[in-house]
Amino acid sequence: MYVAVKGGEAAIENAHKLLAEDRRGDPDVPELTVAQIREQLSLAVDRVMTEGSVYDPDLAALALKQARGDQVEAIFLLRAYRTTLPRFAVSKPIDTARMQVSRRISSCFKDMPGGQLLGPTFDYTHRLLDFSLLAKGEAPQAEGNGGSVADALPQVVDLLNAEGLIEQEKPDPDDAPVGDLTREPLLLPAGRDVRLQNLARADEGYLLALGYSTQRGYARSHPFVGEIRSGEVSVEIDVPELGFSVDIGDITVTECQMVNQFRGSKTEPPKFTRGYGLSFGYAERKAMAMALVDRALRAEELGEDVTAPAQDQEFVLYHADNVEASGFVQHLKLPHHVDFQSELTLVRTMRAEIAAEREEALREAAQ
Amino acid sequence: MTIQQSYAATATVAGYNFAFLDEQTKRMIRRAILKAVAIPGYQVPFGSREMPLPYGWGTGGMQVTAAVIGKNDVLKVIDQGADDTTNAVSIRRFFTRMTGVATTEKTREATLIQTRHRVPEMPLTENQILVYQVPIPEPLRWLEPRESETRKMHALSEYGVMHVKLYEDISRHGHISTAYDYPVMVNGRYLMRCSPIPKFDTPKLHMNAALQLFGAGREKRIYAVPPYTEVKPLDFEDHPFQIERWPETCALCNAEDSFLDEVILDDRGGRMFVCSDTDYCSERQAAGHRGRMAAPYKEEAAQ
Numbered sequence: 001m002y003v004a005v006k007g008g009e010a011a012i013e014n015a016h017k018l019l020a021e022d023r024r025g026d027p028d029v030p031e032l033t034v035a036q037i038r039e040q041l042s043l044a045v046d047r048v049m050t051e052g053s054v055y056d057p058d059l060a061a062l063a064l065k066q067a068r069g070d071q072v073e074a075i076f077l078l079r080a081y082r083t084t085l086p087r088f089a090v091s092k093p094i095d096t097a098r099m100q101v102s103r104r105i106s107s108c109f110k111d112m113p114g115g116q117l118l119g120p121t122f123d124y125t126h127r128l129l130d131f132s133l134l135a136k137g138e139a140p141q142a143e144g145n146g147g148s149v150a151d152a153l154p155q156v157v158d159l160l161n162a163e164g165l166i167e168q169e170k171p172d173p174d175d176a177p178v179g180d181l182t183r184e185p186l187l188l189p190a191g192r193d194v195r196l197q198n199l200a201r202a203d204e205g206y207l208l209a210l211g212y213s214t215q216r217g218y219a220r221s222h223p224f225v226g227e228i229r230s231g232e233v234s235v236e237i238d239v240p241e242l243g244f245s246v247d248i249g250d251i252t253v254t255e256c257q258m259v260n261q262f263r264g265s266k267t268e269p270p271k272f273t274r275g276y277g278l279s280f281g282y283a284e285r286k287a288m289a290m291a292l293v294d295r296a297l298r299a300e301e302l303g304e305d306v307t308a309p310a311q312d313q314e315f316v317l318y319h320a321d322n323v324e325a326s327g328f329v330q331h332l333k334l335p336h337h338v339d340f341q342s343e344l345t346l347v348r349t350m351r352a353e354i355a356a357e358r359e360e361a362l363r364e365a366a367q
Numbered sequence: 368m369t370i371q372q373s374y375a376a377t378a379t380v381a382g383y384n385f386a387f388l389d390e391q392t393k394r395m396i397r398r399a400i401l402k403a404v405a406i407p408g409y410q411v412p413f414g415s416r417e418m419p420l421p422y423g424w425g426t427g428g429m430q431v432t433a434a435v436i437g438k439n440d441v442l443k444v445i446d447q448g449a450d451d452t453t454n455a456v457s458i459r460r461f462f463t464r465m466t467g468v469a470t471t472e473k474t475r476e477a478t479l480i481q482t483r484h485r486v487p488e489m490p491l492t493e494n495q496i497l498v499y500q501v502p503i504p505e506p507l508r509w510l511e512p513r514e515s516e517t518r519k520m521h522a523l524s525e526y527g528v529m530h531v532k533l534y535e536d537i538s539r540h541g542h543i544s545t546a547y548d549y550p551v552m553v554n555g556r557y558l559m560r561c562s563p564i565p566k567f568d569t570p571k572l573h574m575n576a577a578l579q580l581f582g583a584g585r586e587k588r589i590y591a592v593p594p595y596t597e598v599k600p601l602d603f604e605d606h607p608f609q610i611e612r613w614p615e616t617c618a619l620c621n622a623e624d625s626f627l628d629e630v631i632l633d634d635r636g637g638r639m640f641v642c643s644d645t646d647y648c649s650e651r652q653a654a655g656h657r658g659r660m661a662a663p664y665k666e667e668a669a670q
Contacts (some may be wrong), residue, residue, distance in 0.1 A: 008452060008453045008455070008456040009451075009456045009460070011453065012453060012456060012457060076421065079417045080418065080419040082417065083416045083417040083418070084383065084387075084389070086389070125594060167387055171463060179628070182414075182416075182417075183414045184414050185412040185413060185414060185415060185587035185588075185634050186587070187412065188514060188515045189515070264589055274472030314513055314514060314515060323417065323421075323422060324422045324585045325618045326421065326422075327421030327423040327424060327426075327585065328422055328423035328502070328585055329423075330421060330423070331421065331422075331423030331424050331502070334424065334446070334453075334454050334483075335446060335447050335452050335453075335454070336447075336484070337628055337629075337643075338447045338448060338484045338485055338547070338564075338565055338626065338628070339546075339547045339548075339563050339565065340569070341545050341563040341565070341626075341627070341628055341629055341643075342546035342547040342566065343547070344629065345546065345611045345612075345613070346544060346546040346611070348538055350544070353541060
């Protein structure tokens with residue numbers, strides 16, 4: 001006698017209770033607050049906001065807490081929340097030249113107007129575990145002002161403009177609204193607006209590997225960091241009823257302008273070209289990798305041969321989203337026994353046929 | 368009474384619209400569905416939304432269901448033919464929370480059926496809609512990975528590569544070695560992927576009385592087979608399309624006409640076959656059909 005297993009519902013409920021218990025860990029250890037995560041794991045929060053496409057440090061911290069620190073899961077939680085939000089307005093383009101910078105560096109020039117400002121960076125730290133953090137320490141105090149040197153610092157890449165050495169970036173003349181992948185499906189070939197949105201939401205590890213591949217010869221583009229700047233910019237929206245734009249708040253962003261050599265083509269003299277990266281918070285690695293991949297994806301537009309994975313729009317854009325990728329990879333955990341049964345039946349049939357043929361051949365040989 | 372009233376009684380989750388998606392999004396999806404119905408088998412791109420379940424777990428089917436479900440619908444959700452597989456339970460619970468509609472495990476009682484990997488054994492009616500969850504909508508994808516190319520191939524009805532693939536199967540193995548996800552021509556125009564259903568189910572799509580909708584969330588495509596539409600599996604005159612057969616009948620209900628799952632009973636090769644469609648199987652058992660391993664039928668066990 002056989003009774004088929006039932007009770008998927010009870011199993012799911014129990015599994016989720018176990019998950020909640022494991023998330024909390026040892027109850028003798030004080031529970032993390034969302035504020036602690038927001039303040040002390042801020043780079044994790046920044047990544048979740050960037051790839052989750054929502055600027056809200058509290059919600060990102062909550063997502064991280066709920067996801068037990070799993071970033072991709074936290075990004076998924078935030079995205080699934082984002083999809084339910086109404087859309088009130090589209091902001092005006094943020095003006096990063098007017099950023100209140102806390103970090104700003106260029107590798108192209110030793111010095112430039114406004115100077116180099118290291119800001120809060122892991123760069124030049126020696127990666128030695130700091131055992132003093134094991135114990136409770138005093139709150140460290142930085143010396144000097146923490147940035148915000150000037151109201152407006154010129155963009156380094158614009159300094160190259162004077163000589164016409166670098167390509168100009170102008171808005172599309174047709175004044176068309178920018179694409180939005182969260183409303184419209186990706187259609188190819190994709191314009192740069194859609195590509196940049198895709199890359200901004202893309203998995204950091206994926207972009208890092210693709211960007212790295214361009215440095216190792218797969219679509220080499222001779223990159224220099226024209227400028228990286230991090231800081232606060234204001235977000236403005238147009239209010240039609242008022243007839244002027246209103247500042248609705250500040251966000252922290254990191255911008256990377258990559259400057260790349262371009263040997264020129266039949267129609268264009270040699271000059272420098274650009275790759276662009278932007279992230280929420282201090283996700284600097286992400287912004288740099290994004291800029292490398294953005295430049296690689298411009299191959300066709302600049303008349304370069306498309307030979308490497310990072311230059312292949314369809315390959316790069318279709319596989320960049322970690323919420324999509326994680327879901328589809330992990331859906332292999334779902335039951336597939338119907339498909340598998342069909343395959344089993346087929347493989348058995350094929351094996352039986354081959355066995356019969358062999359037997360037949362042996363019998364003929366014996367005669 | 369088999370409709371699960373306990374589900375229907377629960378209130379929907381506060382702060383969310385009926386069926387989760389906002390009305391504008393539902394309209395966008397319905398427009399895509401209308402287009403899909405107007406061009407049977409054609410993959411309509413749509414602005415797929417992020418759902419609170421992972422991509423690849425039925426987000427496309429869920430968006431289609433959310434767009435067409437109404438308060439009076441009776442919903443059935445199956446995965447691998449069964450109502451009690453974990454993901455079917457999870458999706459049914461989602462719609463119970465988000466709509467409060469009645470759910471059922473009975474195929475004949477459902478007005479809306481969301482499925483993964485199977486078509487119910489019982490013939491559907493004109494009053495039913497079958498929603499398929501689709502992981503990869505493009506039938507030519509394993510032959511041509513580029514979407515830009517496959518769209519062109521559809522536009523030109525350039526399906527020779529698929530015939531060549533099937534021919535190569537025959538020359539290599541003696542027969543076509545596609546066991547599930549069998550390619551079909553819809554209404555004589557578009558090559559279509561029936562989501563991964565076993566080829567056993569493929570003939571059920573042909574001239575089906577129900578509206579069949581296919582949703583691929585991650586790939587952002589919707590397509591449809593309207594009621595009474597011709598759906599023809601690709602084959603050759605001398606190698607006609609055939610469905611799989613089993614050496615045994617269902618061990619519980621003795622059905623010889625249903626898709627059977629193989630259940631391993633021990634580590635010495637012992638196994639049994641049971642209907643993958645749990646509703647079909649229990650209905651047959653209720654009607655008195657007994658398989659070789661069935662328990663004696665009890666009235667209360669069926670409720």
